[in-house]
Amino acid sequence: MSENPNTEILSLTDVGKSYGNVHALRGVSLAVRQGEITCVLGDNGAGKSTLIKIIAGLHQHSEGTMVVNGEDVHFTSPRDSLGRGIATVYQDLALVPLMSIWRNFFLGQEVRKGFGPFRRLDVARMMEVTGQELAKMGISVPDLDRSVGALSGGQRQCIAIARAIYFGAKVLILDEPTAALGVKQSGVVLKYVAKARDAGLGVIFITHNPHHAYLVGNHFVILNRGRVSLDSARADITLDRLTNEMAGGAELEALSHELSSVSSSTGPTAAAAGSRTTEG
Amino acid sequence: MSQVQSTPTPPATHAGTPAVSGDDRVGKRSLLSSLFSRPEIGSLIGALGLLVLFLVVAPTLRSGASFSTVLYTSSTIGIMAVAVALLMIGGEFDLSAGVAVTTAALTAATTAYQLRLNIWVGVLLALVAALAIGAFNGWLFIRTGLPSFIITLGSFFMLTGLNLGVTKVLSGGVSSPRIADMDGFESARSVFASSVGVGPFNLRITVIYWIALVAVATWLLLRTRVGNWIFAVGGDPAAARAVGVPVKAVKIGLFMAVGFTGWLVGMHLLFNFNTVQSGEGIGNELLYIVAAVVGGCLMTGGYGSAIGAAIGAFIYAIVTQGVVYAGWSADWNKLFLGAMLVIATIVNLVVKNQAAKK
Numbered sequence: 001m002s003e004n005p006n007t008e009i010l011s012l013t014d015v016g017k018s019y020g021n022v023h024a025l026r027g028v029s030l031a032v033r034q035g036e037i038t039c040v041l042g043d044n045g046a047g048k049s050t051l052i053k054i055i056a057g058l059h060q061h062s063e064g065t066m067v068v069n070g071e072d073v074h075f076t077s078p079r080d081s082l083g084r085g086i087a088t089v090y091q092d093l094a095l096v097p098l099m100s101i102w103r104n105f106f107l108g109q110e111v112r113k114g115f116g117p118f119r120r121l122d123v124a125r126m127m128e129v130t131g132q133e134l135a136k137m138g139i140s141v142p143d144l145d146r147s148v149g150a151l152s153g154g155q156r157q158c159i160a161i162a163r164a165i166y167f168g169a170k171v172l173i174l175d176e177p178t179a180a181l182g183v184k185q186s187g188v189v190l191k192y193v194a195k196a197r198d199a200g201l202g203v204i205f206i207t208h209n210p211h212h213a214y215l216v217g218n219h220f221v222i223l224n225r226g227r228v229s230l231d232s233a234r235a236d237i238t239l240d241r242l243t244n245e246m247a248g249g250a251e252l253e254a255l256s257h258e259l260s261s262v263s264s265s266t267g268p269t270a271a272a273a274g275s276r277t278t279e280g
Numbered sequence: 281m282s283q284v285q286s287t288p289t290p291p292a293t294h295a296g297t298p299a300v301s302g303d304d305r306v307g308k309r310s311l312l313s314s315l316f317s318r319p320e321i322g323s324l325i326g327a328l329g330l331l332v333l334f335l336v337v338a339p340t341l342r343s344g345a346s347f348s349t350v351l352y353t354s355s356t357i358g359i360m361a362v363a364v365a366l367l368m369i370g371g372e373f374d375l376s377a378g379v380a381v382t383t384a385a386l387t388a389a390t391t392a393y394q395l396r397l398n399i400w401v402g403v404l405l406a407l408v409a410a411l412a413i414g415a416f417n418g419w420l421f422i423r424t425g426l427p428s429f430i431i432t433l434g435s436f437f438m439l440t441g442l443n444l445g446v447t448k449v450l451s452g453g454v455s456s457p458r459i460a461d462m463d464g465f466e467s468a469r470s471v472f473a474s475s476v477g478v479g480p481f482n483l484r485i486t487v488i489y490w491i492a493l494v495a496v497a498t499w500l501l502l503r504t505r506v507g508n509w510i511f512a513v514g515g516d517p518a519a520a521r522a523v524g525v526p527v528k529a530v531k532i533g534l535f536m537a538v539g540f541t542g543w544l545v546g547m548h549l550l551f552n553f554n555t556v557q558s559g560e561g562i563g564n565e566l567l568y569i570v571a572a573v574v575g576g577c578l579m580t581g582g583y584g585s586a587i588g589a590a591i592g593a594f595i596y597a598i599v600t601q602g603v604v605y606a607g608w609s610a611d612w613n614k615l616f617l618g619a620m621l622v623i624a625t626i627v628n629l630v631v632k633n634q635a636a637k638k
Contacts, residue, residue, distance in 0.1 A: 094522035096515035098582040107512055108523035110505045120503045140534075 004272050006033040008222070009057070009173050009202045010086070016063035017050055024050040025226045027064070030216055030218075032171055037193065039205045039213035041246050042223035051223070052173055053224030056088040057081030068171075086169030089099060089160045091179065097149030102130040102260050103142060104148050116207045133162045137195050139188075158192045165196055172196055173204045178212050190216055196255035214239045284539055319576030320588030326574070326620075327591050328599070334602030341605045344480025349485065350594075350601045355490035356545060358593030359563070361571035362493045363541040365589035366501070368532040368572050371514035371581030372428035374538045376416060376435040378564030383439050384410040384546030385556040386447060389456035399464040402626040407543050413439070414539025418532030429513050440562060441517035460554045473546075473552040490590070493541070499588035510534065515582025570617065574624040595620060 010032040014147070017025040023046045032038050043279055053059040054066070057075030058060050067083050068175045081088070095104050100134050106126045113122040134141060138157050148156060157177050164172055172215045174193065178186040194216050197203055207213050213220060220237060222230040230237075230245045244252070334341055341347065360377055367374055372418025374380075392402030413435065421431045428465055444454070451457055466551055475485045503508035512520035513530045520529050564590045573579065574595055599616045603609075 091520070096512050096519050096582065098515040098578075103508055107508060107520070110508055112505060119510065120499075121504075121505060123503070134358070140565050198602050205527040 006035050008033050011067050012064065013062045013067070014059075014064035015051075015054065015060050015066060017059060018063075025061075026242060027053075027227055028223070028226075029064075029231070030204075030221055030228075032204055033218075034202050034220040035197055035200050035207050036168075037197050037216050038219045038221065039207060039217035040208060040221050040223060041207060041213055041242075043208075043246075044089075045225075046223040047173075047226040048223055050226075051238040052088065052204075052206060054172060054177055055081065055086060055171075057086075070141055084280075085168055086173065087164035087167070087169035087171070088175065089157070089164055089177065090175050091177075094155055095148045095160060096115045098147055100145045100147055101134075101151075101159060102144045103134070105130040105159065105166075109167060113174065127168070133166050137162050137165075137192055139192075153181050154183055154188040157181070157185075157189050161192055162190075163194060165201065167198065169201060169277070171202045173206070175206050176208065177205070178207060178209060178279040186212060210243045214242055225253065287469060312364045318590055319583060319585045319628075321576075322630075323575045323588050323591040323595065323624055324549060326624055326627065327595050328618075330598050331430070334598055334606065338602055338605035338607070341602060345482060345607055346601070348481045350597045351481070351487045353597035353601055354590075355484065355486040355595045356548070357547050357571055357596055358490045358568050358590050359486065360538070360541050360568045361575070361589040361593045362490075362497045362586050363534075364565075364568040365539040365575065365577050365584055365586055366497060366510060368569070368577045368579070369501070369514045369581060369584040370510045370531060370534045371430075371517065371533060372421065372534065373432060373569065374414075374535060375429065375432040375565050376413065376417065376439055377432075377538050377542055377568055378561040378566075379436055379439040379443060380410060380413050380561075381549065381559065381564065382443050382544040382556060382561035383413065386443055386456050386558060389445070389459050389556060390450060390552055391577040392462060392477065393457040394450065399459055399462045399468050403468060403547060404625050405541075408545070410539040410543035411536050412539070413542075414536035415532060418535035420537070422528045422531060427601070436565065440559075443558045443561075454558050456556045456558070458551070458555050463633060465551070468547070469551040472550070475509065476564055476574040487546075489544060490593075492635065494590045500588060506533075507531070511582055512579075553623045558611055567596060570621050573587035574621060576628050592624075595624070 008031050012028055012030045015028045015030075016023065028047070029050060029052075030038065030040070032117065040048055040051065052057065054061045054075075057078045057080045060074055060076065061174050065162065066075075068086070073080070073084065077087075079161065089250070094105065098111070099107070101127075102123075105131075108218070109128070111122045111126050111129075112127075114117050122259055130144055131141075137158060139155060139212060141155070151159070161172065161177075177189050182188060193203060193205060197216070207212065218234050219230050220230065220242060221241075229240075341350070360381070363373060364377055365597050387409045388399070388402035388406035390402075391397065391405045392399045395401075411538065417428070417432055417435055418427075424431070431446075447454060447456060472485070474485045476485065476488070481523075501510060507521065509525045509530045512525050513527045517527050546556075549560075571592030572584065572589045573592070575585065575592030577588065579583030597616065599614050599620060602618065603613055
């Protein structure tokens, strides 16, 4: 799992974005290769969403360059981004809970048959494809007519990802896919992310959770206050280090030092008091 | 934060455990529970129950003629309820639907009469006006982002005022000019207000339009792309937009569909009675909504059916006519109607929750 000489699909060089005089993102460089997962980690407000929005075409970057398939691009709308094969699966998933699985899968890209005023949905075909695509990724849903709202969070996440892959995504951006899920469900989603990688997609996996990132990632980028604070291949980093960096690294050490000086002045229950303060 | 102090060992074993693949807790749904997950099933049971009740207590209802009357009443509410149901599935209301019917009828009668035109020209102008009212509601809704409840409440009052005001100015009274002797009246009457004898039944043509509209709307909803979009814009407009559904166009189209059915019912009233009272139609918008909700449409959008709305309209008709045929005072109608709405909604909710659990 060392550095992989796969072709680069998407690369950012010194990309920055400012809103007025606020620099949300500064000097971010990032590469996404075919068949690899690039994990982007960071605390709230670190600039993760700004980064996704630039790649997804919702915002334009104000500095640096973005290259997709060897071509310098400046996206002006999500359509541009989609047109280049970059699919974003947002946290809200863009699924309609009351609609059935197959209807959701093909929503906006319905397969039709017949002519003129009698053009109608090719239901059998859409159900078949939905079933196949889900099976390919190891999700078995016995009844494709079941509404999406009745599924678990992990299954929904998987359907949104399967949909993006089926409709021709080359790069998949996953915005915190495991954030709202339990342990089991996160496992299902992570397995699925790995399958997307094995299918040859380049994946950008945005997450808070270094454990999840380390399970699947080939490359790790940590954002801190709009800058890249760590950029490392899997071979060069351990989970401990990643967790520590993610938690704030140097800042955390300073904090622990500060806390220990506070707690030493309050007496022998220092450790307990200290950890409580940390959580608060 | 506590993770930092006790960093767990790399969870390699943890990851190796196969996570759930193919949840064995999810079984096939039985045919019965699939059936019960249809939106219209609650109202169908209710309609059959009421039908049996009134056939027992009101023997005169058993004749073909009175049953035809029930169907006729159903159709005048039901034609509108189809479009109102589609709009409700699309997530919106139209409180101006009742008076828009009167506006369409007044437009046809007044323009043809004042300009000395063939009545068919008036009919076409009324269609344009009805579609324009729908488009206006939809456009204003999209532009302002206000709830459709407020927008159409506004157009409800505006149209009510226009109907009364313009009619008073032009004719000095409260009803449209009589149009029975105008060119084209007979042919228009045969299109909008004729009857067909089928066996013991004397079917009004509106019943045929009603059934046809329900069939078309059902096909549209379940088997076309537009239908898929209607469910999507009602269920989750943001998600629909994200996958490329033209949310604005769909919503405006739905308001215009209500305009279209309003025109159809308006033309029927005009050619059936040969004149229209300018104050008519107020309150009917609520009957359409009742029919749609009793038929299983969710007030919040994204769920419902055209067949359900038809059954809802039938329930309304069987109650109002049944009370009359049973020899009870019609004063009780509204009480029945209100109770029916509440009971039907509760039944729908229970049935839907049960179906979701199975």
